[in-house]
Amino acid sequence: MQPGSNDQSTETAIGVVCYRVLMLKHFLFVFLMSFALAADAGRFLPQNVQVGQINGHHYPEVKIGKEIYRLAPGIRIYDTFNRIIVPTQLPQSAKIFYQIDPSGLLIQMWLPTPEEEAGMGR
Numbered sequence: 705m706q707p708g709s710n711d712q713s714t715e716t717a718i719g720v721v722c723y724r725v726l727m728l729k730h731f732l733f734v735f736l737m738s739f740a741l742a743a744d745a746g747r748f749l750p751q752n753v754q755v756g757q758i759n760g761h762h763y764p765e766v767k768i769g770k771e772i773y774r775l776a777p778g779i780r781i782y783d784t785f786n787r788i789i790v791p792t793q794l795p796q797s798a799k800i801f802y803q804i805d806p807s808g809l810l811i812q813m814w815l816p817t818p819e820e821e822a823g824m825g826r
Contacts (some may be wrong), residue, residue, distance in 0.1 A: 747786050749814060753801045755824055763791050766810060768802065776809035784817045799824055 756768040764775045775791055783789050794813075799821055801814040816824060
């Protein structure tokens, strides 16, 4: 064994550990920033979304305006914080954005935020 060779392998091992720690810090920074950006991005509504007013509901039907729609089996209803809620949590009267599937069933509904509701009349 040559003198000093053990020191070189120790330095290499320390360098590898430091590099991995640095890369882990960078990964965590990017990962956490992606959540911060996603939280600030708001929500995106599809192009073909319709605007309406809920005028009462009795599961599995919802009255929007003068029409009565049946809820699709996999309906997704989003509250103002973009959380999915169950149909029984829908208010009896509220402005909404909604989507109808090709068979005429309600497939998605969004309860608007105050900012979205202010822009609904435009």
